[in-house]
Amino acid sequence: MRYRSIDLNLLVVLDALLDDPSVTRVADRLNVGQPAISAMLAKLREHFGDPLLVQAGRKLTLSPVGLELKPAVHAWLERARALTAVKPGFDPACAERRFSIACSEIVAGFLLPLVSMRLAAEAPGISLDLRNFSAFRAARPPAVEALERHGVDFVVLPSLFMSAEHPRRPLLTAHYRCLVWRRNRAALPLLDEETFYSLPHIVPTLLDGSVASIESDDALIHRAQRERVVRTEHLLAIPFALRGTPLIATLPSFVAERFAARDTELRLVDCPIPLPPLTEVVQWQQARDNDPAYVWFKDVLLDCARCVKA
Template sequence: MRFDGLDLNLLVALDILLTEQNITKASEKLFLSQPATSAALSRLRDYFEDELLIQVGRSMKRTPMGEHLAIPVKNLLIQTRTILNNKNKFDPLTAERTFRIMATDYTGTILLPHLNQQLFQKAPFCSIEQLNATADAEKQIHKGTVDILLLPKMNLLDEHPSEDVFHDEFVCVMWAKNPLSAKEFTLNDYKNAKHVVTRFGNYNTPMFDHWLVRNLDFERKIGYTAVNFTNVPFYLIGTPYIATMHKKLALQCAEYLPLHICNLPWETPKITMSMQWNNYQANDSGLIWFRQLICETANMIFK
């Protein structure tokens, strides 16, 4: 189909080319040969009367026109996808759809198994694809690469709609035979102990350190650095280490591990877990239904 002389199928190619800035990677995502992808870029260059992508050394960079088009083209495709998803009213009993959620392993352990059960019961032909949260997770909603972000409220973008899902708080966790478990736990105990902390991918410092340094003016002694939240308790067993964990996850882990849980020796803010979706997907009937299911599931297990 053409619009003002442009083959609209080329917009998909344009979006991927401007995102990847690499012919080989773009061709893989488009399921086209490299010559076919190069031909698509040539046609786009003719239409926009601009190079769009130029070779700089061994890589390609967007021209000013390419930069100008990148976000509008992506938003247009998100809107188009929403229109197509709404061609028929969403019927959970017959719909076939995959909902893409970006969340940490914490939410994946606490909420998503229950959500998966509810989805299977109410929409048996739909499924969930969980993506690991990255350092730029909030940008994935802006790009339209995921349907839902499930992250702490502080990590979400202001320009897209969001809704609070559930609340949690931080506690201190240690091996049940840790000598600190037999006494009143103090701030000096916290400062002097070695800690198991969590660091994700490109984050340069453990997640909770930001709050500690900013509010208590000290840095923890690190005994072990884990790559996700759910592994943390395993590294406490048989050691004098302690960890700062989400209470809901700590309580769940304590059901099968010999752990001692106590309050932190100072008042800490509660954490609000929220979901966010792209502005242009606000009227997607399937996502409206799915967001409601997320809230209903959270209310059911966290009431």
């Protein structure tokens, strides 16, 4: 399609080049030959009367015009994608769609099973593609990287890591409880503040090493001895790691309670220090707010989140 002397398909290439100014990487990303990308860049330069990408040492960087075009081109493409995705009269019982979600193991393990059951009952043609944040290692925040560069439909992550650039809704809120080995005598009969700081901790982390389950990790990490903190990206390994050790796991209440219910070797204790509650937030692209399928699926996530602690 052409509009006022420019092939609109070139804007897809322009968006990719402005996001990652490398002809080679964009060719790989779009599954197009490098000479074809170079030829399309030449047409774009001719149309805008500007180099768009300029050499800076061994790398290409954006020209001032390229920097000015970047947000406008990206926003236009998002609106175009949303428009072409809209299917009037959306009926979840008959629809065939796939939604991608990037989330932590906490969300994958405790919320998404409820979502899967809901889809099986109400929308058997809708499927899920679950992603973890390790796939989005980049300088940008993981929410921005997942939504903008990788085209993920929804991200769910602690509010501490949310992006200010995308719409959001609170999804899960929970207070914290501690989980210990049942024969951890230091935590008997109650866990006091002094003991809490003296014992080693095990904490789930996000891709950048940040504590995934606690909104502010100052109390746990800065006052505890750093060498006595075990960090893991594997949430489901925590119950096994606690057995036979003095370790403490401080987890959202619904996670700690579920682990304790499944393992008689573990014991729940109240957290002896005040911690802000965990708030998991769902984010999505603003341009997709008009797609009834997205609106429906977002509501499914919110409905299922209300049942997580039940």
